[in-house]
Amino acid sequence: MAFSAMKERYRNKINEVVLGATKEEGGTRGYTVTVGGESALPFLHFEGEIPNRPIVALEVWDVAPTDWHESFTTYFGDVFDNPAQWAKKCVEEYGADVIAVRLKGADPDVADASPEDCVKVVKDILAAVSCPLIVLGCGKAEKDNQVLPAVAEAAAGENLLIGSAEQENYKSLAAACMVHKHSLIASSPIDINICKQLNILITEMNLPAERIVIDPTTAALGYGLEYGYSIMERARIGALQGDKMLAMPILGNVGHEVWRAKEANISAEDMPGWGEQPSRGFLWEATTATALLQAGMNIVVMRHPAAVALVKQNITELMKPTSFEE
Amino acid sequence: MALTGLQIFKQLPKTNCKDCGHPTCLAFAMALAAGKTSLDKCPHVSEEAKEALGAASAPPIKLVKIGVDQTVVELGDETELFRHDKRFYHPTAVAILVEDTEDIAARLADFNDLEFDRVGLHYVTDMVALQCTSGDAATFKAAAEQVAANTDKSFMLICEDAAVMEAAAEAVAARKPLLYAATNDNYEAMTALAQKVECPLAVKGNGLADLAELVDKITKLGYKELVLDSGNRETSQVLADLTQMRRLAVKKRFRSFGYPTMAFTSKEDAHEEIVQASVYVAKYAGLVVLKAHKKEEILPLLTWRQNLYTDPQKPIQVEAKVNAIGDVTPDSPVYITTNFSLTYYIVEGEVENSKIPAYILPINTDGISVLTSWAAGKLTGEAIAKALEENEMEAKVNHKTLVLPGYVAVLSGSTEEASGWKVLVGPREAAGIPSFAREHFAK
Numbered sequence: 001m002a003f004s005a006m007k008e009r010y011r012n013k014i015n016e017v018v019l020g021a022t023k024e025e026g027g028t029r030g031y032t033v034t035v036g037g038e039s040a041l042p043f044l045h046f047e048g049e050i051p052n053r054p055i056v057a058l059e060v061w062d063v064a065p066t067d068w069h070e071s072f073t074t075y076f077g078d079v080f081d082n083p084a085q086w087a088k089k090c091v092e093e094y095g096a097d098v099i100a101v102r103l104k105g106a107d108p109d110v111a112d113a114s115p116e117d118c119v120k121v122v123k124d125i126l127a128a129v130s131c132p133l134i135v136l137g138c139g140k141a142e143k144d145n146q147v148l149p150a151v152a153e154a155a156a157g158e159n160l161l162i163g164s165a166e167q168e169n170y171k172s173l174a175a176a177c178m179v180h181k182h183s184l185i186a187s188s189p190i191d192i193n194i195c196k197q198l199n200i201l202i203t204e205m206n207l208p209a210e211r212i213v214i215d216p217t218t219a220a221l222g223y224g225l226e227y228g229y230s231i232m233e234r235a236r237i238g239a240l241q242g243d244k245m246l247a248m249p250i251l252g253n254v255g256h257e258v259w260r261a262k263e264a265n266i267s268a269e270d271m272p273g274w275g276e277q278p279s280r281g282f283l284w285e286a287t288t289a290t291a292l293l294q295a296g297m298n299i300v301v302m303r304h305p306a307a308v309a310l311v312k313q314n315i316t317e318l319m320k321p322t323s324f325e326e
Numbered sequence: 327m328a329l330t331g332l333q334i335f336k337q338l339p340k341t342n343c344k345d346c347g348h349p350t351c352l353a354f355a356m357a358l359a360a361g362k363t364s365l366d367k368c369p370h371v372s373e374e375a376k377e378a379l380g381a382a383s384a385p386p387i388k389l390v391k392i393g394v395d396q397t398v399v400e401l402g403d404e405t406e407l408f409r410h411d412k413r414f415y416h417p418t419a420v421a422i423l424v425e426d427t428e429d430i431a432a433r434l435a436d437f438n439d440l441e442f443d444r445v446g447l448h449y450v451t452d453m454v455a456l457q458c459t460s461g462d463a464a465t466f467k468a469a470a471e472q473v474a475a476n477t478d479k480s481f482m483l484i485c486e487d488a489a490v491m492e493a494a495a496e497a498v499a500a501r502k503p504l505l506y507a508a509t510n511d512n513y514e515a516m517t518a519l520a521q522k523v524e525c526p527l528a529v530k531g532n533g534l535a536d537l538a539e540l541v542d543k544i545t546k547l548g549y550k551e552l553v554l555d556s557g558n559r560e561t562s563q564v565l566a567d568l569t570q571m572r573r574l575a576v577k578k579r580f581r582s583f584g585y586p587t588m589a590f591t592s593k594e595d596a597h598e599e600i601v602q603a604s605v606y607v608a609k610y611a612g613l614v615v616l617k618a619h620k621k622e623e624i625l626p627l628l629t630w631r632q633n634l635y636t637d638p639q640k641p642i643q644v645e646a647k648v649n650a651i652g653d654v655t656p657d658s659p660v661y662i663t664t665n666f667s668l669t670y671y672i673v674e675g676e677v678e679n680s681k682i683p684a685y686i687l688p689i690n691t692d693g694i695s696v697l698t699s700w701a702a703g704k705l706t707g708e709a710i711a712k713a714l715e716e717n718e719m720e721a722k723v724n725h726k727t728l729v730l731p732g733y734v735a736v737l738s739g740s741t742e743e744a745s746g747w748k749v750l751v752g753p754r755e756a757a758g759i760p761s762f763a764r765e766h767f768a769k
Binding site: 001002003005006043044045046109221222223224225226229230233234237260261262263268273274275276277278279280282283284286287290291294295306310311313314317318319320321322324325326 | 408409410442443444445533534535536537538539542560561562563565566569570573574577578580581582597598600601602604605608609620621622623625626627629630632633634636638668671672675678757761
């Protein structure tokens, strides 16, 4: 039988979300970065538009991490104590498209940094790099509700991407993003209904859908990656088929999950059957990211420069147009 | 084209004899239409009906076997485009490239060691892909014999010169290697060879249109044990090709693509190969051939394959019996969790991280997670009490305190009542275990 390519035509496309704002737009960024906008499943250029490539964010912490694998010292040891320099290095040497500032120090069990301390770190990083920023809280809702609105206010107009809003805790963050002109990450616990519901709740507060990015929860390779993968894939298919409350670009906290896995960290001496740690570690991160990019992830938050290089190269290759001779 | 359940039903005996295992002929017809059973399960179907239904009831993608005995590799027989719609069945086979000019024995010793144990599972690297780099029939044949002698695993032979391939294929035919590949230039000779030695045959096209024509020419010659390669090597185009082949086979029953597919990595750098191969594992390759061969490179790839091919409806379970983590003593704490593999291994990892030896007692919840099993009434105070007793925990430790997952703190009362043990409510997330353990159990 003669081959004739089968092309899906979708009714909807993914929202385009802009990160950052230039001087003309009320911020101080040197440039903005746009994610989303695709009208096809990941990288299937033959049947739809994929106007923006997925982007890679490198994590920068407000405090020097004490629990990162020692192999990170080679890359960041000289800047761990200086978030602004750390961010600069990520952009200039390791190819980060944007910086994801994680305010880990705000955690009462880490350094219990005050909202003022956190604001200063974000301001310093804004001054040090010209790329857009993602700002992530410490993960403890009570503290994040103090810290993130303060950051939003101090950086008003910068169009940060701030996270995370959750089903039980979205109002103060959504309001802060509304008032101070930022975008918001809405996270849901591997549950497509909650993902959708949260988007409805946030848009009902009048934050435009084009300022929401969803984080449907990422799991690391070997630790439930398939659950995160399938939820992302389902959300993306639902969005393309017309569900506007799922049509947000997707963010994945890849590095954060991966580097908790034993497989990324354990030495070859302790686990001889698994090979050498350095490449096993960054391949664990790169493979997790590569898999999720195939499910629709638009923003990959990563840690290891070697993994970033691999993933960025993979994205470049996958962005090459495809066609069929018939 | 696929027939509907009713179209199939019309061809069945309509006796509702139940011999096929379905309650009625209509139910059987519906199952056939959904690709959930095969026509041969009906012992009474007429020859005419068989012919009429044969093509329509054949699986959308043929099952093709490479190799023999326990290490046989099964490819194809997939029915879905997305694993959440049902599941993927036959995990992408991973083949490691070895050239006939290399030290075969040394490479094979390495290859045989590419097996891994993690989270209670055993991962296997499936195949060797022996490439004829020498161009010499005798060298290739000797290398093929060496591969056969040095591993029990399945393998494939890569050579487009039919005469060179013939010598090697005949020498190791009993092992049923995959012969790679039939092309426009050699397909008649290659097909004849595959038929003669009864080995599966790879078909390499020059793009999909060309591949479809070539497959048709080969099936006309009467051979159908095929594995398809579009011939493209650029990541983006290979993704497009693999997607089209799967889609056309499953959704349009396009017979020319009703066979498993394969892909080759094109990178020189091993790390880049793993990333490229991960794309092909995600999107539909039945077999992927790569040069990377170190443990730290192959383990992430095999883990991704394992994750993707798990049945979304059947969570993987661990045995519901107590496990000692580290050098436990009678003073060691006792953590309760469920026997959902993912939950268990995350807890185990964090208990290890805490550096405080402990017992972990997974409760049999049929492999579902803490909150879900609590909601389903499978994680209860009684179930915990029973597990404590069955595992003789009172004899193992000198205290009667257990750590309950924070999410089910609500079970504290019923657990204490049913077991007589004291409950210490632990953190909600496993990540909180190290600091929890330091606070409560550090000497």
